[in-house]
């Protein structure tokens with residue numbers, strides 16, 4: 001699959017056309033901010049619809065204090081990981097986006113906000129795509145973007161870290177400013193994880209190998225994204241096992257306890273969000289042991305955050321809205337509704 005994606009890269013360098021910008025505001029439980037103004041830039045690339053986000057995070061709803069500005073970029077169209085809870089897993093077809101497309105999206109968003117070249121911007125490469133498949137592109141993107149925007153910092157994420165990827169990221173983090181290096185956590189039981197992330201390659205680290213890598217790493221900005229799912233990983237037993245595993249690396253990690261925002265994919269997979277009470281129990285347990293942990297959830301589901309597609313909102317809200325969509329958005333909507341088949 002990896003080789004196939006790289007072969008597709010040459011044909012992926014097609015022009016981007018900005019179709020629309022969707023906006024939303026939302027209240028959040030998060031780390032150091034609680035109100036978000038979100039924009040989703042909807043680009044057409046050939047017959048594909050690509051979504052990139054721009055988020056302004058405020059301390060509170062008064063919007064007086066900006067905590068940070070974030071560009072969230074996809075690194076592929078569709079995603080081979082096919083996580084059972086993620087909207088991108090319903091997209092038919094997969095194409096890695098070339099760095100040139102990521103530069104174009106970044107420049108357009110920065111210019112749309114009249115941000116200076118020395119702006120403090122966080123670029124998270126956590127939209128659709130996984131670093132396991134897109135690390136070559138991410139590496140080139142970060143090297144060039146760090147020069148163009150010297151105060152840019154970066155977050156990258158994978159469900160499938162491997163030893164060689166982790167070594168490369170350690171080198172990248174020595175040369176560029178990284179805010180977080182994130183790993184998705186589903187279960188201490190690798191079989192459960194593999195069931196919910198069917199695209200997980202066999203060479204990826206199991207949870208204990210990953211923890212061992214962090215233990216010996218010089219970096220201290222690892223983030224574990226605990227995707228909290230009803231009846232999958234929200235029992236006291238699951239929480240205690242996770243807490244015990246985190247103890248040896250507690251000075252190097254921050255745990256984000258993420259509530260599931262339902263998507264077409266999560267509904268098809270019959271996955272449900274866990275209750276806020278469970279999230280609070282896990283957070284308290286971790287904090288009591290000196291592990292930095294915070295809750296991450298939005299007050300309402302606006303389809304604007306990672307793991308979601310704004311296009312799904314138009315599909316779910318009303319069929320009238322679907323009729324008003326432009327042709328490329330309709331085509332993408334139909335692709336999303338059809339059974340998934342990789343190319």
Ligand code: SF4
Nearest residue numbers: 079081083086129130
């Ligand atoms: S959560 Fe990330 S890795 Fe999983 S399918 Fe979605 S984009 Fe891919």
